[in-house]
Amino acid sequence: MPEDWEPKIVAFCCHWCTYTGADLAGLNRMNYPANVRVLRIPCSGRMNPQYAIEAINKGCDGVLVCGCHPGDCHYATGNYFARRRMMVFKRLLEYEGLEPERFQVRWISGAEAGKFRDTVMETVEQVRALGPLNLTREIPALEFPPMPDDDDGAFDAVPEEVTQ
Amino acid sequence: MSRIGVFICHCGTNIAATVDVEAVAAAARKLPEVVHVETNKYTCSDPGQEGLRQAIVDHGIDRVVVAACSPRMHEATWRKLLADTPVNPYMLEVANIREQCSWVHKDRSVATEKAIDLVKMAVAKVARLQPLHSTEIPVHKRALVIGGGIAGMQTALDIADAGFPVTIVERETSLGGKMVMLDKTFPTMDCSACICTPKMSEVGNHPNITVKTLAEVENVSGYIGNFEVTIREKAKYIDYNLCTGCGACETKCPVRVDSDFEQGMKKRTAIYKMFPQAVPAKPVIDAAHCRKLTEGKCGVCARVCPTGAIRYDDEDKVTTETYGAIIFATGYQLIDWKPLYPEYGGGKYPDVITGLQFERLVNASGPTEGHILRPSDGTEPKTVVIVKCVGSRDPTKGKAYCSRACCMYSAKHAHQYLEKVSDGRCYVFYMDVRTPGKGYDEFYVNTVHEGAQYLRGRVSKIFKEGDKLICKGEDTLTSRQVSVAADMVVLETAMVPADGIDELAAKCTVGRDADSWLVEAHAKLRPVETNTAGIYLAGTCQGPKDIPDTVCQAGAAASKVIGLLNKDMLQSNPQISRVNESLCQGDGACVNTCPYGAISIVQKQFRENSKKVTRPVAQVNPGLCQGCGACTVTCRAGAMDLLGYTNESIMREVDALCQW
Ligand SMILES: Cc1cc2nc3c(=O)[nH]c(=O)nc-3n(C[C@H](O)[C@H](O)[C@H](O)COP(=O)(O)OP(=O)(O)OC[C@H]3O[C@@H](n4cnc5c(N)ncnc54)[C@H](O)[C@@H]3O)c2cc1C
Ligand code: SF4
Ligand code: SF4
Numbered sequence: 001m002p003e004d005w006e007p008k009i010v011a012f013c014c015h016w017c018t019y020t021g022a023d024l025a026g027l028n029r030m031n032y033p034a035n036v037r038v039l040r041i042p043c044s045g046r047m048n049p050q051y052a053i054e055a056i057n058k059g060c061d062g063v064l065v066c067g068c069h070p071g072d073c074h075y076a077t078g079n080y081f082a083r084r085r086m087m088v089f090k091r092l093l094e095y096e097g098l099e100p101e102r103f104q105v106r107w108i109s110g111a112e113a114g115k116f117r118d119t120v121m122e123t124v125e126q127v128r129a130l131g132p133l134n135l136t137r138e139i140p141a142l143e144f145p146p147m148p149d150d151d152d153g154a155f156d157a158v159p160e161e162v163t164q
Numbered sequence: 165m166s167r168i169g170v171f172i173c174h175c176g177t178n179i180a181a182t183v184d185v186e187a188v189a190a191a192a193r194k195l196p197e198v199v200h201v202e203t204n205k206y207t208c209s210d211p212g213q214e215g216l217r218q219a220i221v222d223h224g225i226d227r228v229v230v231a232a233c234s235p236r237m238h239e240a241t242w243r244k245l246l247a248d249t250p251v252n253p254y255m256l257e258v259a260n261i262r263e264q265c266s267w268v269h270k271d272r273s274v275a276t277e278k279a280i281d282l283v284k285m286a287v288a289k290v291a292r293l294q295p296l297h298s299t300e301i302p303v304h305k306r307a308l309v310i311g312g313g314i315a316g317m318q319t320a321l322d323i324a325d326a327g328f329p330v331t332i333v334e335r336e337t338s339l340g341g342k343m344v345m346l347d348k349t350f351p352t353m354d355c356s357a358c359i360c361t362p363k364m365s366e367v368g369n370h371p372n373i374t375v376k377t378l379a380e381v382e383n384v385s386g387y388i389g390n391f392e393v394t395i396r397e398k399a400k401y402i403d404y405n406l407c408t409g410c411g412a413c414e415t416k417c418p419v420r421v422d423s424d425f426e427q428g429m430k431k432r433t434a435i436y437k438m439f440p441q442a443v444p445a446k447p448v449i450d451a452a453h454c455r456k457l458t459e460g461k462c463g464v465c466a467r468v469c470p471t472g473a474i475r476y477d478d479e480d481k482v483t484t485e486t487y488g489a490i491i492f493a494t495g496y497q498l499i500d501w502k503p504l505y506p507e508y509g510g511g512k513y514p515d516v517i518t519g520l521q522f523e524r525l526v527n528a529s530g531p532t533e534g535h536i537l538r539p540s541d542g543t544e545p546k547t548v549v550i551v552k553c554v555g556s557r558d559p560t561k562g563k564a565y566c567s568r569a570c571c572m573y574s575a576k577h578a579h580q581y582l583e584k585v586s587d588g589r590c591y592v593f594y595m596d597v598r599t600p601g602k603g604y605d606e607f608y609v610n611t612v613h614e615g616a617q618y619l620r621g622r623v624s625k626i627f628k629e630g631d632k633l634i635c636k637g638e639d640t641l642t643s644r645q646v647s648v649a650a651d652m653v654v655l656e657t658a659m660v661p662a663d664g665i666d667e668l669a670a671k672c673t674v675g676r677d678a679d680s681w682l683v684e685a686h687a688k689l690r691p692v693e694t695n696t697a698g699i700y701l702a703g704t705c706q707g708p709k710d711i712p713d714t715v716c717q718a719g720a721a722a723s724k725v726i727g728l729l730n731k732d733m734l735q736s737n738p739q740i741s742r743v744n745e746s747l748c749q750g751d752g753a754c755v756n757t758c759p760y761g762a763i764s765i766v767q768k769q770f771r772e773n774s775k776k777v778t779r780p781v782a783q784v785n786p787g788l789c790q791g792c793g794a795c796t797v798t799c800r801a802g803a804m805d806l807l808g809y810t811n812e813s814i815m816r817e818v819d820a821l822c823q824w
Contacts, residue, residue, distance in 0.1 A: 008821075022264055023260075037278065042809055045797065047797065048796070077759045
């Protein structure tokens, strides 16, 4: 790792909530690391996974996607689409070997300046700990959690006392 | 090659103290296609703006980057400025180097480096933007109100008084809604008819208001300023131009059916007015029960009508008109408690009545002329039990929400009963007493002082024993089982949205919540608007509320509509989605994504491989599209793009950040 390496993270933020929240953090003179560059999109529903792939391919160490809280979308349903798309996309990235910390989705309202700051700080720290993104490294095999043992009771839907 | 001008703002020391503005300018000069860079003390000030305008002319600039405060602050300012220059207002990108840079970072070199990155991204994006032009949408200066209850009437009056024509579509035979059925209204106990019927006649006589009764909205298309609405007025079988409303026909009609207005406690004729003060003050014929229309016999009303107004061959009238705004005021109805509460008899005891039936029983013009008498035998009940929250706050059987008005009107019912039956006893089973509102708690406390016995707990069972209705429940404050032998039981049942609201709202792409109440654009900040521009909400169609709140909301909706109708033209937002027709597959995935119903699939003719072909493609309605961009990601062919935030411009921003 080069000595002066600093993580570079791009944050796709929706205009109505997270971008507003980030502005509020500025207004309140909150302090956070400068590693995140915000790219404004009208709605998290506008977030095309291709943009994240481009960022990862061209040398970003992490990608954040932020929008209004589910149910609060300025366009009624945009962030529901974002939620489903990004959930699947994140699984795909992880399957391809990307560490989960490098692609994160967060809901931050226009009032949650503190949450914006905390999200930036957390993400920067997590990505810093992982080091620069290295796309050519060996990808470890996925580990599946072990199946629960058949007779340890985990699959008994209803405990006996209740059925009696 | 584009010619980009970059203007970097000091914002006094707000930016310059933390960001080395000159270093940012030096970096910007090296960026591709940048022909001019300057720094300003305050770019937004008059001299700053003048400098920008001059630089555009001097350097032949065709795209502008302003590195300053948040675009949420001044993007509109720059756009307005550019509208007066040769540069298109949408060939602008704002780099936010204040809120998201100088104000949140302390280290000067780090902040400067980030500011340079943000300027790079803006330059990369602006180089790929296209000029956009908003179109002017004409506004049809007329409003449509759906529903003629107190909400609809108040909205219509406010809009009509401001000078705009209004049409009210009411599906019953008269205006008035529920309010005109009520006896008195809490907390002031003024007579409901005395304050509601003057409003009805004001509406009926207003030169700017057209009332269509027995009418429903059949179809809605178009967008803000231009809604095409098809309205079906059902046949009334009476020529209203001739009818004087004398009522001779009603006295001779031989048919007797239950009156809905009197909640089934009185009969009406087949030719009837809903109630004596109905507006319009003219009868209609109920085709399902009229002997002439069902069996071809009778015809007595035609014989007695002095003006010859009866038309047995009348037909539905369907009209299509254009409106600039639509207001939903479709109100509520009471939940059908009978199938939900078999433990309360499920409707088999006539003396278990609803609150609305009680309203008619205490009303001087109701079926008993205001004497509180049991429906079963006409005797005066000496013990009355009132059960609150029937179907409300009961997610297992009814609705999880609170119906909001019933705490107050059950106190009203207890008060009215104790007032009329001086030797009577009244028990109220409740879960909580919720009385926020001016004079509300005082009203409730007064009712308790008058002798109403409040018992905290739900009624678990009602059954008949001899002449009495036994109400069993638990008093949860003393943890004792209680059992009251009542003569009559009043169930204060939950409010639910009007029948058919799902279909109607779907026609207008107005959102509904899980219980089918219509959803406002923002619960706190845009309470009377919907997510579809040009469609507004008034009254209980949005959720349970009492009359004061309903009237407030109706006035608020009217003021929004007046603001809209005052404009001759609306500027459309040009940052909307656009279809690349050569890529579009016409599969319609985007159609299902759009929350505004802005996309439709149309058949279009193309010249492909020197042959004429007709194939389906998506078409975006610029009046409906709000520019969220959800459809662009859905399109598998990549045929949808969002102007102002195109795929190419966003990808360039990412590239600039990573590689420049
Ligand atoms: C028993 C009882 C007692 C009450 N007492 C009081 C009280 O004392 N004080 C108080 O403040 N509040 C009281 N309320 C509440 C009060 O009734 C409501 O707040 C008020 O009536 C709501 O008015 P609205 O116009 O929103 O709805 P509504 O009165 O329901 O009017 C809606 C109108 O729209 C029409 N409509 C519905 N769907 C369509 C359609 N698709 N097309 C065309 N027309 C349609 C309906 O026919 C109706 O005329 C009481 C309620 C009940 C149940
Ligand atoms: S308003 Fe009162 S009675 Fe009605 S549901 Fe709410 S709590 Fe129950
Ligand atoms: S951008 Fe949004 S509003 Fe416009 S057509 Fe696409 S989904 Fe509908």
